[in-house]
Amino acid sequence: MSWRLSTTSARSTRAVARDLGASLEPGTVLALNGDLGAGKTTFVQGLAEGLDVIEGSQVLSPTYTLVNEYPGSRVTLVHIDFYRLDCADAARALGIDEQVLRRDAVVAIEWAERLPELLPPSTVTIYIELGAGDARTLEVTGIERP
Ligand code: ADP
Numbered sequence: 052m053s054w055r056l057s058t059t060s061a062r063s064t065r066a067v068a069r070d071l072g073a074s075l076e077p078g079t080v081l082a083l084n085g086d087l088g089a090g091k092t093t094f095v096q097g098l099a100e101g102l103d104v105i106e107g108s109q110v111l112s113p114t115y116t117l118v119n120e121y122p123g124s125r126v127t128l129v130h131i132d133f134y135r136l137d138c139a140d141a142a143r144a145l146g147i148d149e150q151v152l153r154r155d156a157v158v159a160i161e162w163a164e165r166l167p168e169l170l171p172p173s174t175v176t177i178y179i180e181l182g183a184g185d186a187r188t189l190e191v192t193g194i195e196r197p
């Protein structure tokens with residue numbers, strides 16, 4: 052199952068992610084794909100609001116930390132970035148494979164397509180395509196539209 056929608060601002064991408072986040076159960080893995088500046092981190096900011104873990108604006112890119120964790124009352128958000136990982140073994144050496152499979156958390160992974168072998172079969176994929184200006188198209192596979 053797959054659905055698409057368009058947004059015209061960072062704010063509307065965050066709103067889409069917020070609505071999705073409100074319905075997500077722990078153990079869900081979200082793969083976020085799309086070019087630099089597409090809006091993957093922006094999407095996770097909305098997700099954080101929907102999961103009620105933290106004020107969305109406090110979500111920072113895990114480009115250098117690789118994994119950021121935001122504990123919440125209902126569910127924890129684990130935010131991972133595969134961008135700087137060269138191979139699955141490098142990720143395993145850092146224990147990131149285990150973070151991906153956390154049962155107590157919603158796990159959102161930027162650049163997930165770089166290491167598909169670390170993703171469970173149930174992974175929900177979100178591809179964000181850059182359009183002109185602030186236009187983006189989101190294609191979501193693996194979960195129904197909320
Ligand atoms: P990524 O993590 O994919 O590299 P970011 O979320 O860090 O991307 O950056 C996306 C940038 O694009 C932000 O500066 C954001 O404000 C801007 N932007 C403009 N329009 C949109 C939109 N429709 N959806 C998401 N971000 C947008």
Ligand code: MG
Pocket residue numbers: 091092093112161
């Ligand atoms: Mg990012």
